[in-house]
Amino acid sequence: MKAKVSITLKRGILDPQGQAVLHALSSLGYTGVKDVRVGKLIELDLATHDRAGAEAEVKAMCERLLANTIIEEYRIELME
Amino acid sequence: MKAKVSITLKRGILDPQGQAVLHALSSLGYTGVKDVRVGKLIELDLATHDRAGAEAEVKAMCERLLANTIIEEYRIELME
Numbered sequence: 001m002k003a004k005v006s007i008t009l010k011r012g013i014l015d016p017q018g019q020a021v022l023h024a025l026s027s028l029g030y031t032g033v034k035d036v037r038v039g040k041l042i043e044l045d046l047a048t049h050d051r052a053g054a055e056a057e058v059k060a061m062c063e064r065l066l067a068n069t070i071i072e073e074y075r076i077e078l079m080e
Numbered sequence: 081m082k083a084k085v086s087i088t089l090k091r092g093i094l095d096p097q098g099q100a101v102l103h104a105l106s107s108l109g110y111t112g113v114k115d116v117r118v119g120k121l122i123e124l125d126l127a128t129h130d131r132a133g134a135e136a137e138v139k140a141m142c143e144r145l146l147a148n149t150i151i152e153e154y155r156i157e158l159m160e
C-alpha cells in the first residue's frame with residue numbers, strides 16, 4: 001500500500017521559499033501569479049495492506065518525524 | 081484559480097533525502113516502510129479564471145523554472 005503525505009506551511013506562517021519562487025516567476029514574465037506556497041510531498045511504500053492500520057501509522061510518523069506540527073500541517077492519502 | 085504542482089524525482093533517479101527519511105523512520109521503529117521518495121508541492125494562486133490558459137501557463141512555468149525535467153516529473157491539478 002502507498003501513502004502520499006502532503007506537508008504544507010500553516011496559513012499565516014511566512015514562506016520565504018514561496019516568495020522567492022513568486023519573484024522568480026514574476027521576473028520571467030508570469031505576472032498573473034498572486035501567491036506561491038512551497039511544501040513537501042512524501043511518498044511512502046508500506047508493507048501492510050490494512051488501510052486503517054496504515055493510516056494510524058502514517059499519522060504517527062507525521063507527528064513524530066515528517067512534519068513540524070507547530071508550523072506545518074499534513075494531509076495523508078492512501079492508495080493500494 | 082489555484083494550481084497544485086507535484087514535483088517528484090523520476091523513477092530510477094536516486095533519492096538520498098528519501099533514503100535518509102527511510103532510515104530515520106526505521107530507527108524510530110517503523111520497519112514496515114519499504115521505500116520513501118521526497119518531492120515538492122508548489123501551490124500557485126493565479127489571477128486568471130481561464131482553465132485552459134492557466135494549465136498551459138503553469139506547464140510553461142514547470143518547464144522553465146519549477147521542475148528540472150531531466151530528473152524530475154511534474155503533475156498539475158487545477159482548482160477554482
